[in-house]
Amino acid sequence: MHTDLAKKLGIEYPIFAFTHCRDVVAAVTNAGGIGVLGATGFNAEQLEVELSWIDERVGGKPYGVDVIIPNKYVGQNEQDxxxxxxxxxxxxxxxxxxxxxxxxxxxxxxxxxxxxxxxxxxSMTEATSAPLVDVALQHDNCKLIANALGTPPAHVIKQVQDSGRMIGALCGKTKHAQYHIDAGLDFIIAMGGEGGGHSGDVSSVVLWPEVVKLAGDTPVIAAGGIGSGQQMAAALALGAEGVWCGSIWLTVAEAAxxxxxxxxxxxxxxxxxxxxxxxxxxxxxxxxxxxxxxxxxxxxxxxxxxxxxxxxxxxxxxxxxxxxxxSQDITFSPVGQIVGTMNETISARDLVMELVTGYLDSAERLTSLLPKS
Ligand SMILES: Cc1cc2nc3c(=O)[nH]c(=O)nc-3n(C[C@H](O)[C@H](O)[C@H](O)COP(=O)(O)O)c2cc1C
Known part of the structure; x- marks a missing residue:
């Protein structure tokens, strides 16, 4: 599992945990993966508190911050x-x-x-997200910024890359991946339509290799429907440099x-x-x-x-x-199709270990299928 991306980030396992919960970020980072805090619900002051809290718990290990700057929205050109x-x-x-x-x-x-x-x-505009990026970059342990719903503006890409951090973005179709590549992003998260949250309609097993092929040297992280090490092995077999999971952290013990x-x-x-x-x-x-x-x-x-x-x-x-x-009958509950296998509460660390063990089992199984010489 020592992918180039994992080596660059200094992480043991290329398991990216998207979550809105700081406890999950710290737990996954401490378990050898990398927690990525969804920052959209916070203002700059609140994000500062969250990241300082995480810094105190991860002992110099890396984490990431995710913002949402859509490509197009009403009011986009209005400065005031x-x-x-x-x-x-x-x-x-x-x-x-x-x-x-x-x-x-x-x-x-x-x-x-x-x-x-x-x-x-x-919320979810450049004006609300830009201050969040400024805050994130003041934290040395924050090693990556990710953006949902579009390619980040060129000046944000430059700001992050000039600070020595990596910047990437999600995509649900190859057209959007191409925009990310043209903009010089450091990684692309290819998210299949199975995934929770904002999603496209192309399934993971179709989308991942399409984006990998298009991306060339740009690392692709697979997202959408990953809840086991076996699925992680499938993603890496299809050319991904890591996996990005969101849903499965919603029911871990640390989740809010x-x-x-x-x-x-x-x-x-x-x-x-x-x-x-x-x-x-x-x-x-x-x-x-x-x-x-x-x-x-x-x-x-x-x-x-x-x-x-x-x-x-x-x-x-x-x-x-x-x-x-x-409000159980009407509440906003973003989650992906992997929810069907989310049936018990375990700690985020144990879940990381389950993913690693499942991955190793798959790798062993595939090796055992090769003809013995
Ligand atoms: C509750 C929830 C909220 C999400 N919010 C965001 C977000 O704010 N920004 C973002 O980039 N992705 C968001 N996502 C998508 C995740 O980053 C990730 O791509 C997705 O969960 C992967 O598919 P999976 O749910 O099958 O693991 C969200 C996902 C969930 C489940």
Whole structure:
């Protein structure tokens, strides 16, 4: 498993753990893989706290930070963030607002406390993500930056590479991989449509070798549907330099996932997810539930584009997070098809070790199939 990428990053196993939970980042990094903190939910000050917390626990070992700077979005060319926010807000029809509030009310999700009124804010834009990159680069142990939903802007690529760190991005089709290659990214994460979160519709086993072929010397990390060492071996056999997993960390002991959500994941089979635009305006693979069904119904409004849909639903998702046991039927639960095998809680370290053992078993099996001379 000593791929060139693993050697460059100084990690024992090329296992990249995408997570929003700092405890999981530290645990995977300490187990010999590399934790990557999804930073989109944080502002710069909060991210600083999270990364300092991680620094204190990883003893100089590397970790990464993931941001979301989409290629195109409404308000993109507006320098004044107040104006961009107003532009996005104005594009949300009242009928959509009523529909979302109705879905929460009908399903018994309590309103937010009156003394903590909800404030609209933009997220997943260059203006919100650039300060996060600045913070990440102030931390010596942060060795990589990854971007979802597009090729990072040229000045961000330069900023990261000039600091001696690596920068890469996710892609769900070869067209997007080509943009990443042309922009000179240091690695590409090829994510098959099985994966949780924003995803395309090409399956992993088709996408990975396509991107590997296109990428040439640029290392490709395989993502989407990896939950075992056997799947990891398949990814490396198809030319990947490492694996990038998101879903499987949601149910480890260290994960901040609420208990009701964990229970739903344990119950779910591999066909219980859908790709739905209903939370962010872009297709996200998540658990199918009453919310996704309601948005799929022809009688109801269609999801708006990004970032309008995200802003439209952000108060609802805050309500759901505040009252997890009362929102189980409609909550936003991004997870991939691998959820069908996520049936128990173990520690992140044990999960890393399971992946390594499964990988070794596969390698042994394949070797045993070769003719004996
Ligand atoms: C709960 C959840 C949230 C995610 N959020 C992000 C994100 O903010 N940025 C990102 O680059 N990828 C995000 N992803 C996608 C992961 O980076 C990863 O590519 C994906 O989970 C891989 O497929 P898997 O879920 O089958 O492991 C998310 C995935 C999940 C499950």
């Amino acid at each position: 963030q107040g104006k961009a926010l107003a532009m996005v807000k104005a594009a949300i029809p009242q009928g959509h607002r009523d529909f979302v509030a109705g879905l929460c009310d009908e399903n018994g999700v309590p309103k937010l406390p009156a003394d903590k009124p909800f404030e609209d804010r933009m 996932t609420s208990n009701p959500q964990k229970e739903r994941m344990f119950e779910a089979g591999s066909s219980d997810t859908v790709r739905s635009k209903s939370f962010t305006g872009k297709p996200v693979r998540m658990l199918r539930n009453k919310w996704t069904d309601a948005w799929d119904s022809a009688d109801n409004p269609d999801p708006l584009g990004a970032p309008m849909q995200g802003m439209l639903t952000s108060e609802a998702t805050t309500r759901m997070r505040q009252y997890p046991s009362k």
